[in-house]
Amino acid sequence: MCGRFEATPSIQYIIEVLKEEKINIQLDYKKKENKTVNISPTESILIVLKSDQNYKLSIAKWGIKFKIDSPLIFNSRIETIKEKKYWLNLFDKNRSLVPMSAFYEWKKEGTKKIPYRIFLPDNEMFFVPALYFLDKEKNICTSLITTTPNGFIKPIHHRMPVIFSINEGIKYLSNSLEFNLQKCVPYSGEMSMEKYYL
Numbered sequence: 001m002c003g004r005f006e007a008t009p010s011i012q013y014i015i016e017v018l019k020e021e022k023i024n025i026q027l028d029y030k031k032k033e034n035k036t037v038n039i040s041p042t043e044s045i046l047i048v049l050k051s052d053q054n055y056k057l058s059i060a061k062w063g064i065k066f067k068i069d070s071p072l073i074f075n076s077r078i079e080t081i082k083e084k085k086y087w088l089n090l091f092d093k094n095r096s097l098v099p100m101s102a103f104y105e106w107k108k109e110g111t112k113k114i115p116y117r118i119f120l121p122d123n124e125m126f127f128v129p130a131l132y133f134l135d136k137e138k139n140i141c142t143s144l145i146t147t148t149p150n151g152f153i154k155p156i157h158h159r160m161p162v163i164f165s166i167n168e169g170i171k172y173l174s175n176s177l178e179f180n181l182q183k184c185v186p187y188s189g190e191m192s193m194e195k196y197y198l
Contacts, residue, residue: 002075002128002144002161005103006037006117007046009125014046014057014099017125021170028056038104041074047130047142048097050173060096060140064133076131076143078162078184090131092177096142097127097169104196105156116156117196120163120189127169128161129184150186156193163187 009017011027018025025048034044041063049056063074081087102119120126132142146159153160162184164172172180 002103002146002159003040004115005039005098005128005161006101007034007039007099008036008101009099011046011057014048014125017166018048018055018170021166023055023170025055025057029059034059041072045142046099047132047140048099048127048169048173049132049140050095055173058140060132060142062142062144064131064141064143065135066133073143075146075159077159078145078147078181081131081145081184082181087131088177090133091145091180094132095173095180096130096132097164097172098130098142098144099125100128100161101125103128103161105153105193107156115196116193118153118191118193121192122190123165125166127164127166127172129164129169129172129180145184147184147186150188150191152191152193153186160186163189 043062044059045062047058047060049058063072065072081091102117104115104117106113106115129145130142132140135141145162147162149160
């Protein structure tokens with residue numbers, strides 16, 4: 001996880017939800033149509049950033065490449081973030097949030113792998129915490145934070161995204177480094193899944 005996800009809530013919906021949390025957000029990009037289902041690494045995605053006291057909705061490329069010949073890092077393990085100073089600094093200084101409505105995992109059934117759409121039944125949208133990086137052209141690149149799986153995901157995959165509620169996500173952008181490290185744990189709420197032929 002996570003190699004594909006879904007982000008169906010509209011920009012207007014995201015803005016309204018954040019307003020309910022007393023957050024006024026600025027659109028920090030030229031408006032364009034982004035893919036909303038079966039989003040894969042290297043594609044453009046929406047992210048929420050905090051710069052000083054301002055919250056921004058920006059466009060980022062999913063995946064970080066530090067050099068032309070370096071691998072694309074589209075997921076960042078919370079264990080690696082804790083262990084390596086460079087990643088810990090990114091986690092502290094360059095935080096972002098990725099709004100999602102679901103993510104996909106492939107479950108082996110017999111000789112086939114079947115895609116499943118995994119979602120929160122009581123939430124139209126949730127946030128996945130992420131890191132961002134500015135490349136040489138000042139483009140924003142981002143990497144999702146993953147953790148060990150909870151009991152629901154474990155039979156399907158050995159990793160899962162960290163999942164935050166709207167309120168938890170907003171706090172993640174301002175909380176202390178230590179507090180955020182403690183919060184990046186497997187999701188404990190209710191989850192659902194359905195077969196989803198992409």
